[in-house]
Amino acid sequence: xxxxxxxxxxxxxxxxMVDFYQDFFETIPxxxxxxxxxxxxxxxxxxxQILEIKxxxxxxxxxxxxxxxxxxxxxxxxxxxKKAINDFLNFLKNHTA
Amino acid sequence: xxxxxxxxxxxxxxxxxxxxxTEQEEIKLSPAWEEWIETSSEGDKEKANQLQEMIVxxxxxEKEMKKPESxxxxxxxxxxxxxxxxxxLALGAVGAPVIASLSALVGYGIYGNxxxxxxxxxxxxxxxxxxxxxxxxxxxxxxLLFKLKGKVENRSLLSEENK
Numbered sequence: 001x002x003x004x005x006x007x008x009x010x011x012x013x014x015x016x017m018v019d020f021y022q023d024f025f026e027t028i029p030x031x032x033x034x035x036x037x038x039x040x041x042x043x044x045x046x047x048x049q050i051l052e053i054k055x056x057x058x059x060x061x062x063x064x065x066x067x068x069x070x071x072x073x074x075x076x077x078x079x080x081x082k083k084a085i086n087d088f089l090n091f092l093k094n095h096t097a
Numbered sequence: 098x099x100x101x102x103x104x105x106x107x108x109x110x111x112x113x114x115x116x117x118x119t120e121q122e123e124i125k126l127s128p129a130w131e132e133w134i135e136t137s138s139e140g141d142k143e144k145a146n147q148l149q150e151m152i153v154x155x156x157x158x159e160k161e162m163k164k165p166e167s168x169x170x171x172x173x174x175x176x177x178x179x180x181x182x183x184x185x186l187a188l189g190a191v192g193a194p195v196i197a198s199l200s201a202l203v204g205y206g207i208y209g210n211x212x213x214x215x216x217x218x219x220x221x222x223x224x225x226x227x228x229x230x231x232x233x234x235x236x237x238x239x240x241l242l243f244k245l246k247g248k249v250e251n252r253s254l255l256s257e258e259n260k
Contacts, residue, residue, distance in 0.1 A: 016254055023248040028206040029237045035209040039202065053175045066198060071254050073155075073195045074246040076137065078147040085154055092168040 001025060004040050007047065011060050020067045058095060065091060124153045124160075127223050129235040133242065155196045156222060162197070196221060199238055207237040 004025065008018045030036040050059050069084030071077075126134075130152050138145035162169040197218075204217025217238070220231025227235055 016252060019252065020249065020254055023245060025202075027241050027244045027248065028203050029240050030206045031209040035206060038209075039206050042205075043202065068254050069195055070198060070245075071249050073151055074242050074249060076144060076148055076151075078151060081151045082154065085158055089158070092172060096168040096171045 001040060004044055007044050008063070011047075011056065011063065013060065013063060017064060017067050020071060021063075024070065058091075061091060062088075124156050126152060126156075127221055127227065129221055129227055129231075129238070132235075133239060136239075137242075152196070159197050159222075199241070203237055203241055204234055207233060 001022065005018055005022055008021055013021075025036075025040060028036075028039075030039075047059065065084055065087045069081060069088070072080035072084055126149065130149075134145050134148045134152070137148055161167050164170070200218035200221055201214045204214035205211065207213055208216060213234070216230055217234035220227050220234040221238065223231070
């Protein structure tokens with residue numbers, strides 16, 4: 001978990017965003033400790049692979065949109081949830097040919 | 098069904114965008130989500146309608162994303178060239194806001210393998226009775242959502258400083 005937190009901090013995410021992702025991964029009902037470690041490791045690896053191809057600013061933006069979407073979903077906040085989805089669609093609009 | 102295709106997703110940017118998409122196709126919710134709505138809304142009909150609208154919106158976007166011609170497929174096409182690429186984890190990292198993340202990361206975590214992500218995705222989108230193999234996934238998602246709600250209620254990312 002420490003490695004994920006460090007990575008997200010390096011990405012420039014705000015402390016609250018980093019806390020959110022930490023909460024999310026801590027709350028997953030993991031099969032066992034080994035699965036937890038492997039999944040988080042693979043997740044970080046995937047993010048690093050994305051960074052080999054996409055700019056850091058793009059990945060940061062996506063992670064922020066996703067965190068807001070997840071948070072508004074669990075809180076039942078319809079307006080902000082719709083905003084997150086539309087932010088995601090606009091992201092694709094702005095970053096694809 | 099009368100989707101206008103990915104160009105519809107790319108070329109519109111208004112707040113009505115998702116509403117227009119969902120008006121074009123009926124999404125029948127999985128019993129797993131029906132149960133989540135019922136327990137989360139605690140008898141508040143307006144709240145239940147809001148939760149249902151959010152899930153339908155998300156499933157609609159996710160369904161569009163999975164089409165070969167969608168802009169998301171274009172966005173991730175370079176990632177598929179990397180040897181360690183796992184599409185489920187990429188969905189978890191950068192996919193649509195909720196369902197794709199839950200399906201990918203939680204399914205991966207509950208079952209311990211990539212097939213688990215697919216099982217969870219099926220359990221959350223299958224409109225019939227949840228099969229036995231999907232029960233653990235549904236229970237895991239519900240556990241996650243309730244616990245996460247308790248953690249984030251006092252600390253909102255939607256505050257001005259995070260916008």
